[in-house]
Amino acid sequence: xxxxxxxxxxxxxxxxxxxxxxxxxxxxxxxxxxxxxxxxxxxxxxxxxxxxxxxxxxxxxxxxxxxxxxxxxxxxxxxxxxxxxxxxxxxxxxxxxxxxxxxxxxxxxxxxxxxxxxxxxxxxxxxxxxxxxxxxxxxxxxxxxxxxxxxxxxxxxxxxxxxxxxxxxxxxxxxxxxxxxxxxxxxxxxxxxxxxxxxxxxxxxxxxxxxxxxxxxxxxxxxxxxxxxxxxxxxxxxxxxxxxxxxxxxxxxxxxxxxxxxxxxxxxxxxxxxxxxxxxxxxxxxxxxxxxxxxxxxxxxxxxxxxxxxxx
Amino acid sequence: xxxxxxxxxxxxxxxxxxxxxxxxxxxxxxxxxxxxxxxxxxxxxxxxxxxxxxxxxxxxxxxxxxxxxxxxxxxxxxxxxxxxxxxxxxxxxxxxxxxxxxxxxxxxxxxxxxxxxxxxxxxxxxxxxxxxxxxxxxxxxxxxxxxxxxxxxxxxxxxxxxxxxxxxxxxxxxxxxxxxxxxxxxxxxxxxxxxxxxxxxxxxxxxxxxxxxxxxxxxxxxxxxxxxxxxxxxxxxxxxxxxxxxxxxxxxxxxxxxxxxxxxxxxxxxxxxxxxxxxxxxxxxxxxxxxxxxxxxxxxxxxxxxxxxxxxxxxxxxxxxxxxxxxxxxxxxxxxxxxxxxxxxxxxxxxxxxxxxxxxxxxxxxxxxxxxxxxxxxxxxxxxxxxxxxxxxxxxxxxxxxxxxxxxxxxxxxxxxxxxxxxxxxxxxxxxxxxxxxxxxxxxxxxxxxxxxxxxxxxxxxxxxxxxxxxx
Numbered sequence: 001x002x003x004x005x006x007x008x009x010x011x012x013x014x015x016x017x018x019x020x021x022x023x024x025x026x027x028x029x030x031x032x033x034x035x036x037x038x039x040x041x042x043x044x045x046x047x048x049x050x051x052x053x054x055x056x057x058x059x060x061x062x063x064x065x066x067x068x069x070x071x072x073x074x075x076x077x078x079x080x081x082x083x084x085x086x087x088x089x090x091x092x093x094x095x096x097x098x099x100x101x102x103x104x105x106x107x108x109x110x111x112x113x114x115x116x117x118x119x120x121x122x123x124x125x126x127x128x129x130x131x132x133x134x135x136x137x138x139x140x141x142x143x144x145x146x147x148x149x150x151x152x153x154x155x156x157x158x159x160x161x162x163x164x165x166x167x168x169x170x171x172x173x174x175x176x177x178x179x180x181x182x183x184x185x186x187x188x189x190x191x192x193x194x195x196x197x198x199x200x201x202x203x204x205x206x207x208x209x210x211x212x213x214x215x216x217x218x219x220x221x222x223x224x225x226x227x228x229x230x231x232x233x234x235x236x237x238x239x240x241x242x243x244x245x246x247x248x249x250x251x252x253x254x255x256x257x258x259x260x261x262x263x264x265x266x267x268x269x270x271x272x273x274x275x276x277x278x279x280x281x282x283x284x285x286x287x288x289x290x291x292x293x294x295x296x297x298x299x300x301x302x303x304x305x306x307x308x309x310x311x312x
Numbered sequence: 313x314x315x316x317x318x319x320x321x322x323x324x325x326x327x328x329x330x331x332x333x334x335x336x337x338x339x340x341x342x343x344x345x346x347x348x349x350x351x352x353x354x355x356x357x358x359x360x361x362x363x364x365x366x367x368x369x370x371x372x373x374x375x376x377x378x379x380x381x382x383x384x385x386x387x388x389x390x391x392x393x394x395x396x397x398x399x400x401x402x403x404x405x406x407x408x409x410x411x412x413x414x415x416x417x418x419x420x421x422x423x424x425x426x427x428x429x430x431x432x433x434x435x436x437x438x439x440x441x442x443x444x445x446x447x448x449x450x451x452x453x454x455x456x457x458x459x460x461x462x463x464x465x466x467x468x469x470x471x472x473x474x475x476x477x478x479x480x481x482x483x484x485x486x487x488x489x490x491x492x493x494x495x496x497x498x499x500x501x502x503x504x505x506x507x508x509x510x511x512x513x514x515x516x517x518x519x520x521x522x523x524x525x526x527x528x529x530x531x532x533x534x535x536x537x538x539x540x541x542x543x544x545x546x547x548x549x550x551x552x553x554x555x556x557x558x559x560x561x562x563x564x565x566x567x568x569x570x571x572x573x574x575x576x577x578x579x580x581x582x583x584x585x586x587x588x589x590x591x592x593x594x595x596x597x598x599x600x601x602x603x604x605x606x607x608x609x610x611x612x613x614x615x616x617x618x619x620x621x622x623x624x625x626x627x628x629x630x631x632x633x634x635x636x637x638x639x640x641x642x643x644x645x646x647x648x649x650x651x652x653x654x655x656x657x658x659x660x661x662x663x664x665x666x667x668x669x670x671x672x673x674x675x676x677x678x679x680x681x682x683x684x685x686x687x688x689x690x691x692x693x694x695x696x697x698x699x700x701x702x703x704x705x706x707x708x709x710x711x712x713x714x715x716x717x718x719x720x721x722x723x724x725x726x727x728x729x730x731x732x733x734x735x736x737x738x739x740x741x742x743x744x745x746x747x748x749x750x751x752x753x754x755x756x757x758x759x760x761x762x763x764x765x766x767x768x769x770x771x772x773x774x775x776x777x778x779x780x781x782x783x784x
Contacts, residue, residue, distance in 0.1 A: 253752050
């Protein structure tokens with residue numbers, strides 16, 4: 001066969017496969033289009049819009065007015081921004097470690113091979129699927145200083161409980177305590193991770209004379225480190241976005257002691273109709289969460305172990 | 313073999329898709345609001361009104377969720393039967409912040425209601441300052457509408473920059489409610505129903521509260537006199553200069569330089585923290601979450617409440633309760649400073665059937681409609697002539713109340729003035745961001761009133777400066 005024939009055959013072959021490829025691409029985009037359109041119209045589009053709005057003064061009921069970087073400049077002098085960041089950071093520093101520890105310990109308990117363990121797994125997961133508003137209302141009663149469940153229990157053992165949601169010092173610990181309600185979700189993920197740890201590692205450790213604590217520290221924790229990382233990142237992001245409990249239970253009080261960032265953003269947007277400023281606040285939050293997440297990932301090399309990766 | 317998309321092509325496709333979505337989103341942007349399309353806040357409308365259509369339905373944004381729907385439906389049906397060419401398009405929204413959000417979104421979406429009554433802390437003046445309110449003077453003059461029957465203070469509040477932009481709908485004055493059984497048990501006479509009795513002042517109130525308090529039976533003399541900004545009014549003074557009621561703009565903070573305002577706030581705190589004769593804000597908020605009034609437990613001697621509480625108090629069967637005039641400031645030498653909450657109807661500019669909207673508004677503030685709503689619902693009418701009609705309705709529900717008690721309720725609006733919240737343009741952010749947090753600190757006992765007010769003053773002045781920018 002001459003080189004021209006080969007070239008001609010090859011070109012025809014490429015044309016056939018190119019048509020096939022185009023058909024496959026078309027099918028791909030058609031099937032993916034609902035999600036892609038959703039992403040464009042409900043995520044990317046509004047994100048771009050909020051970025052533009054952050055450079056405007058926009059009271060919603062009249063047209064936006066371009067003001068450049070004024071919203072960002074005002075944030076520096078807005079003491080409530082700093083108060084909201086402080087409150088949110090304090091909450092995050094308390095809720096995330098406590099939540100992860102509790103979820104991990106509960107997952108270890110749920111990983112025991114005892115009768116009826118599935119019932120317990122369901123019970124511990126159920127609170128996580130109940131939506132925010134009824135949970136907040138229930139906790140308002142639990143944390144009531146006069147007749148709430150918690151203070152009544154403390155009184156029974158001779159302790160005078162604090163005013164919880166009505167105390168500037170105790171309102172954030174109250175929210176941190178409340179955050180334990182939703183440990184079911186990370187617990188399930190930890191449980192899956194625990195069940196994925198190869199048993200031969202524990203057997204090998206036992207043969208080497210490792211105690212229970214040694215096995216936990218040298219097998220369980222390293223093997224679970226990727227799952228811990230996953231839950232840590234989700235936990236940090238979630239803790240910075242807390243809104244519903246604060247809106248329902250305290251509305252930022254007393255005296256702005258529970259003014260979470262999400263609540264302050266909401267008030268600016270929908271209560272005081274400062275949409276432009278609220279958009280700028282949203283972008284600041286995005287930057288903060290991005291930096292924190294990148295920081296976490298930067299540090300993963302020191303403590304996250306991926307099976308099969310080369311030891312440093 | 314499948315060919316993988318190159319990075320360049322992938323990035324090209326993403327850029328095209330993003331640009332396309334931005335273009336589509338720009339095209340789908342909401343229509344400019346019915347008010348001024350390009351006007352800055354605080355300036356008058358510059359866009360031309362839409363062509364009028366006499367047959368266009370009149371959209372009315374109405375509050376729901378507290379049982380008013382039935383009353384609105386009855387009045388609207390009556391109106392439509394008398395005006396068969398005018399169709400009212402009812403849009404219901406829950407009250408308070410939800411109503412305001414709905415109103416704002418309708419305006420922003422270019423589909424504003426023709427007529428609205430917020431029943432919340434955003435007044436018509438807020439929209440008037442943005443050039444969105446329809447002046448009513450020409451209609452009032454043309455139809456020779458008699459405004460003399462409205463309570464004067466309420467009518468005064470309906471003017472903004474010399475124009476009528478709203479008309480009053482109802483009146484929720486404040487009164488003192490007291491537990492007659494607890495008073496009898498403590499050997500105390502009933503409270504006075506006489507608004508002119510100057511011996512009944514806030515100091516007498518405080519003393520009575522102490523006498524009624526009994527820790528052994530968990531009984532408190534009073535609810536907190538007021539946990540919110542009106543606490544500063546208890547001695548007859550104010551947080552701001554009086555021009556706020558004329559202009560609707562909070563311009564000058566005088567809380568830190570008015571000794572009586574500081575003393576009044578401290579007085580409220582002392583009853584809670586020192587005398588321990590009043591409920592704390594924590595107790596109030598806990599019970600408010602369950603929609604419960606502490607007074608109904610029978611363990612609170614008295615409290616300053618508004619007339620809206622009657623519907624709850626009427627259901628009390630465990631004890632006898634009475635109605636009294638609110639106390640004077642100390643010594644009775646200064647006039648009281650109490651607020652009467654007044655709702656109003658107002659119109660948004662730029663609606664298609666202006667005449668239809670006006671006819672509906674005029675009907676809803678008239679006697680025939682007010683007999684149904686608000687009178688049958690509970691609060692007083694904004695019309696003086698319906699005072700005795702309201703009394704007759706309430707007598708059927710409270711047969712044991714005396715004639716003097718009913719007279720006290722009717723007389724109340726004369727001794728009170730319009731609320732700051734729903735009659736001002738910029739009070740709400742000042743209250744939310746500075747005034748209420750300042751009061752929280754006082755009620756928690758962390759600072760004295762003087763210290764807390766002094767510390768909050770720079771923030772309040774800054775907020776006044778920020779929120780009055782562009783307002784005149």
